[in-house]
Amino acid sequence: MTDDVAVLGAGMHPWGKWGRGFAVYGTAAARAALADAGLDRRDIGSIVGADTVRGGYPGYVAGATFAKALGWQGARVTSVYAACASGAQAIGTARAQILAGLSDVVLVIGADSAPKGFFRPAGGDRPDDPDWLRFRVLGATNPAYFGLYARRRMAMHGDTVDDFARVKVKNATAGALNPNARYRKRVTAEEVAASAVVADPLRLLDICATSDGGAALVLSSMAFARRHGATDPVRIRAVSTITPRYPNTVLDLPDIATDSAVAVEPTGETFRASIVRAAYDEAGTGPEDLSLAEVYDLSTALELQWYEDLGLCGEGEAAKLLRDGATTLGGRIPVNASGGLASFGEAVPAQAIAQVCELTWQLRGGAGDRQVAGARVGISANQGLFGHGSAVIAVR
Numbered sequence: 001m002t003d004d005v006a007v008l009g010a011g012m013h014p015w016g017k018w019g020r021g022f023a024v025y026g027t028a029a030a031r032a033a034l035a036d037a038g039l040d041r042r043d044i045g046s047i048v049g050a051d052t053v054r055g056g057y058p059g060y061v062a063g064a065t066f067a068k069a070l071g072w073q074g075a076r077v078t079s080v081y082a083a084c085a086s087g088a089q090a091i092g093t094a095r096a097q098i099l100a101g102l103s104d105v106v107l108v109i110g111a112d113s114a115p116k117g118f119f120r121p122a123g124g125d126r127p128d129d130p131d132w133l134r135f136r137v138l139g140a141t142n143p144a145y146f147g148l149y150a151r152r153r154m155a156m157h158g159d160t161v162d163d164f165a166r167v168k169v170k171n172a173t174a175g176a177l178n179p180n181a182r183y184r185k186r187v188t189a190e191e192v193a194a195s196a197v198v199a200d201p202l203r204l205l206d207i208c209a210t211s212d213g214g215a216a217l218v219l220s221s222m223a224f225a226r227r228h229g230a231t232d233p234v235r236i237r238a239v240s241t242i243t244p245r246y247p248n249t250v251l252d253l254p255d256i257a258t259d260s261a262v263a264v265e266p267t268g269e270t271f272r273a274s275i276v277r278a279a280y281d282e283a284g285t286g287p288e289d290l291s292l293a294e295v296y297d298l299s300t301a302l303e304l305q306w307y308e309d310l311g312l313c314g315e316g317e318a319a320k321l322l323r324d325g326a327t328t329l330g331g332r333i334p335v336n337a338s339g340g341l342a343s344f345g346e347a348v349p350a351q352a353i354a355q356v357c358e359l360t361w362q363l364r365g366g367a368g369d370r371q372v373a374g375a376r377v378g379i380s381a382n383q384g385l386f387g388h389g390s391a392v393i394a395v396r
Contacts, residue, residue, distance in 0.1 A: 003282075003307055006096045006225035006233040007394065009037025009218035010357040013111065015182040015211045015344040019236050022055045025214030026062070026111030027069045027349075033107065033216040038228070044218075045103035046076035048094045049085035050110030050349035053122060058074050062349065066109045076103060084296065085241065086110060087215070087382030088392055090105025092239040094219050104224040109215030110349035119210065121348075131254040131385060138256055142298070143207055145253050147199030150301035152251075154201065157316035159304060161201050163323070165192040167300035168205050168342055175339020177370040180354075181210050183343045206300045211345030215354035234363045236356075238283035238393040244271040254385050261272035272309040275389035276381055280311075282392040287311035290333055290374040294355035296382030296390075297340040306381060307335065329370060336364060337370050355380035356392050 003153040011032025013025040026049070034041060047070075049062030058065040063079040076097070082089040094106035118141050120181045134140040140148075153159040169189055175181040187205060195204040225233050244252075247259030249266045252341070269277065280286050287310055295310070297303035307318035312326075312333055321327060327335040338358040341351065359378035361367045381391045 003099060004222055004235040004237055005095050006220045006222055006230060006235055007217060007356070007360045008105070008220050008225060008228065008230055008233060009033040009035070009039065010360040011036055012180045012357055013218045014180045014215035015213035015347060018212045020113065020212070020383055022052050022059060022111040022113045022214070023065050023069050025113070025212060026066050026109045026216065029111065029214035030066060030070060030107055030214040033218045039105065039218060041070050042073050044075050044096065044105050044107045046078070046097050046106040048078045048080065048090045048106060048108045050090040050353065051079050051081035052112045052276050053081070054113060054115065061107070075093070082241070082275060082388040083386065084346075084348055084382055085352060085388035085390035086349040087354070088239060088382070088390035089241055089388070091217065091219070091236065091353065091356060091392060092241050094331035095236055098219060098221050105218065105220045107216065107218055108353060109214070109216045110353045112347040112349050113212045114210035114345070114347060116134055117210065130256065134254050134256050139269050140256065142253070143199040143202065146207055146299035146302065146312040147202050149305070150202050150299065153301050153304060157319065159301065159319045161193070162189065163304065163319040164202065164206050164300040165189040166322055167297065167303050168192050170322070171297065171336050171340045174329055174337050174370050175343025177338045177368065178343065181339045181343040182209070182345050189214035202299055202301065208298055208341035209345035211347050211352050213344065213347035213354070215357050217353060217356060217360070232396070234360045234394055234396050236392060237395050238279045239392070240275050240279035240282065240389050240391040242271060242275060242278045242386040244388040245274065254306040270309065271387070272306070272381070275383060275391050276310050276379070278389070279379065279391040279393050285377060285393065289377050290379055292334045292337055292359070292372045292378045292379040293336055294338060294358050294378070295340070297336060297342055298346070300342070303335065303340070310379065310381060329372070334372050337367065352380065352382055352390050352392070355382070357392060359392070359394040363394060
């Protein structure tokens with residue numbers, strides 16, 4: 001397809017709590033991606049940085065920050081922010097530049113130095129900001145929202161706390177095999193159940209941590225890839241960064257109310273499902289074609305919701321899919337073979353890029369002990385605050 005772009009390189013800085021600035025992690029990941037691609041920084045025509053709001057002005061202009069840290073060399077530079085979808089927005093921007101003929105090779109970088117504990121809104125009073133309002137008016141922290149969403153699944157579909165624990169056990173098993181993961185220890189369902197309650201029914205091990213880390217990709221035109229000797233590279237075939245449609249009737253972070261459906265009939269699918277459908281439509285593929293998926297498991301219950309949004313099963317059937325072993329390594333459609341955020345934690349601008357790094361390694365057949373046999377098509381999916389969609393389909 002003429003809209004494909006090649007993934008020539010993928011690199012990461014391991015996730016953890018390292019106590020250094022975000023630019024350190026991003027440049028380390030970028031150098032790893034360049035080495036993987038067999039390119040020098042001077043070969044790069046454009047650098048796209050995914051921003052972090054925690055780095056002051058350097059974080060707000062991450063593209064330029066990374067370009068300077070790697071060594072000014074005249075490349076085009078772009079900085080993007082879309083909360084947790086920032087990495088996908090950066091990939092989409094890089095892809096657009098390549099397809100528009102603005103650059104043959106683009107370096108995409110995201111990194112973060114996250115705070116201890118859960119994320120809070122930026123300082124100051126902003127009564128027209130729904131993210132600020134949910135914290136200040138409702139006290140609805142991220143874990144509180146995750147707990148409410150888990151209760152919703154329990155009420156609507158019969159999911160249980162044992163199902164949520166199974167997600168953590170599955171992801172921890174995969175993460176133990178990933179050298180870039182922060183948590184590389186298998187856990188049992190009993191250990192999940194014994195961890196502290198954070199937001200009932202979710203316990204500490206049901207909720208992802210905040211982390212430091214970085215990820216980077218080198219993307220190119222197919223013509224450049226062939227000239228560079230990459231005859232069969234992993235290719236990005238679709239990037240979905242769509243917004244919701246009115247009325248959006250399902251409670252979704254950070255909104256504290258749903259739209260009225262009195263005047264306009266809802267579309268029949270949720271925002272997350274529409275993100276995925278747009279990616280499938282663009283790629284000309286569907287859930288039946290997938291070899292694996294990397295999804296945004298902020299909590300164990302949210303991973304189950306993604307199974308349904310991806311079309312891996314029908315509505316309310318996610319727990320059964322999990323219990324049947326379909327989403328484990330070696331199952332029919334492994335989900336979060338990387339270990340997911342359960343094993344990494346959130347380094348916000350980097351995580352959507354890290355998902356595509358994992359797809360790249362899997363589709364190359366280079367994921368080691370966590371390799372999905374015969375992987376040919378992979379999808380990543382998450383979302384950012386305020387209606388930022390995020391899904392990428394990669395093929396080999």
